[in-house]
Amino acid sequence: MHMSHRISAFQCSPIRRLSPYARDAVNRGIKVYHLNIGQPDIKTPRQVIEAVHNYDESIIAYGNSEGRQELREALPDYYAKYGLNVDAEDILITTGGSEALQFAFMTLCDPYDEIIIPEPYYTNVSSFAHSAMVDLVPVTSTMEESFSLPDISEFEKRISRKTGAILLCSPNNPTGYVYTKDELLQLLNLCKQYDIFLIVDEVYREFCYDGKEFTSVLSFEEFSDRVICVDSFSKRYSMCGARIGALVSKNKEVLENALKLSQARLCPPDIEQVAALAALNTDDSYLREVTIEYEKRRDFIVDALQKIDGVKVSNPKGAFYLVAELPVDDAESFATFMLRDFDLNEETVMLAPCEDFYVTKGLGHRQVRIAYVLNTDDLKRAVACIEAGLAAYQSTHR
Template sequence: MPSISKKGQLMPQSPIRKLVPFAEKAYAEGKTVYHLNIGQPDIKTPQIALDAVKVHSLDILAYTRSEGSDDYRKKIANYYSKNNINVKHDDIIVTTGGSEALLFAFGSIMDVDDEVIIPEPFYANYNGFSTASGVNIVPVISKIEDNFALPPIEEFEKLITPKTKAILICNPGNPTGYLYSKEEIKQLASLVKKHDLFLIADEVYREFTYDGAKHYSIMEETGLDEHAIVIDSVSKRYSMCGARIGCLVSRSKEVIQTALKFAQARLSPPTLAQIASEAALATPQSYFDDVIEEYQERRDVLIRELKSIEGIKIGEPKGAFYCIVELPVKNSDAFAQWLLEDFHIDNETIMVAPAGGFYSTPGVGTNQIRIAYVLNQKSLVKAVRILKEALKVYKD
């Protein structure tokens, strides 16, 4: 048969989704599976967004502008202004999820074999986006012992080469839940200005910060107009993962003009999802207050229960809704599969995301898992107790 591309062969599997066949088999066997593997919130989507789709008056489901509708982008700009980020609607391109925004960013600023420096562990699909774009990830390792804080800025600087085009962070972090401080953002800003690089920040979890901490966006930093690119999405903010609406934001006219060419090539973002997302911007603050309170309580329950397990290390999150846990196992991929295939308590088991796929350095993170605390508190307690009992009997 004709050969598959090298790019296709190198494309990594998702550590979040690759175990789905084993979960489906567990379901077929009548087991209950607690999903700790994927960041699909169980929080209800704002009714105002669902109603906007139900009652729309469209006669033709037509294309919108490639950069997204004017009205929606103006309302996004207004949302940002309320978060101390001053941008115009022309600084925004609406995309099909944050994923497409990342692909547009990579395509706009990097050529084949160029390099992007990323603190790892990082969102697993960065590996896929880099492979699809022919770009090389240069990792700088953050450690669970430091709660995945930003590595020393000197570690970044010594990795910069003539091929380096950008530094990419996720803030708050997926999969770590780490929230970068204002001082850490300022250090990165100073570095990219010194070496004339782009700073890309994936800020889709901006609302989800705990213990009174505040998110500081790279767009709040002065002097970064030609350097800063923000990736955003409605998926987690409004519990609208299936809408597949995101955006790329930059004050750099050259970045926006270039990204627009990629947007034109795919025609337009989905029309109905834009209608829902535009309506969602009118969601009252009380919705977020309640959601953040619930997630903070879930985090506290999760950490409390995990601390009852001997021999593990925990990265305690300050934002988003993820947690990295280091287990006393050699291979978390094998352990995660075993949980679905061979272990249950009263016909209940758990599905976790092996954390090796959140690194690009070979052999790192192979004894870690990512837990998404998107289940209710009662289910989280059950799930961690299953994990605790499983570790007692598991043999590598």
């Protein structure tokens, strides 16, 4: 039978597509350290779990398409901690940050319009773009430049009558780069000049290291009519499975039109919104301690990887990912080998090959994204597997 051209253009996620090999390894008695996916081992705040346990509605009913009012009214106090002026009416609750991105694409773009994006980028954005029939136009950032924002002229070259927006993720997934106030301002001026939008995925805003200051796109009030912020509870409070996010904008036309999409899917999940509301009551010390922990993990794994012969690694300033370049011809072949053909004392690792984190064909084929979401003891064992695995792979793939 014939499948649609649209679905044929989708790629299987490089974060998850090697999962069958990982399951087979587990069935063989191999412990797999999952460095492929941003699933923290940090405990979810206790009151979040308790809120789910204490959910006492007699009917799990449809809710408001824009999200629970009490959650939308609570979020401005959270943003105020970062000096951001956000009202409940500026917020649309979504089913994770993923849906917020899809809503932004479909609200701003017609089929075959374009979104400009620095690469490497969060690979699932490709699927969101295909769903909206939007083309991604890449501007390449490099490890040699620490994945900083390419020169603004490179963005301007790619603007056409089809351009709907520029999309950033800051702190960045997969590179860990944190865009500066000056970089954001350059992009905002460009967006104003060409009358397009700037969308910024800020789901990792708490996780900045080395004293790096985070600047939210929402802080530029003079550009608020062309700004969309994508947010999520998933990583911040280690509640990835709850799938609660938000689309935030001062542009009322954007929100009114995105609400049409919200109404089409009826409402975001109700119980998870109750959990999200409880998460906002988390003591500030939780996020401070989690950030310190991630910085410690970052320091450990960057140092450990740099000691492996032939490995090049970026030094992320935020989020909990890094990009590593390996001394192999093909990172996906190596990642498959690690799961299918290798173990070190009945342990191995799962990595995310980076080739599909790029739009430009041929880039990233020797790179992997590593999520340092495990404790340092597990990271130590995982790095030992990588080092031994590289030696074994090189000896059999000459």
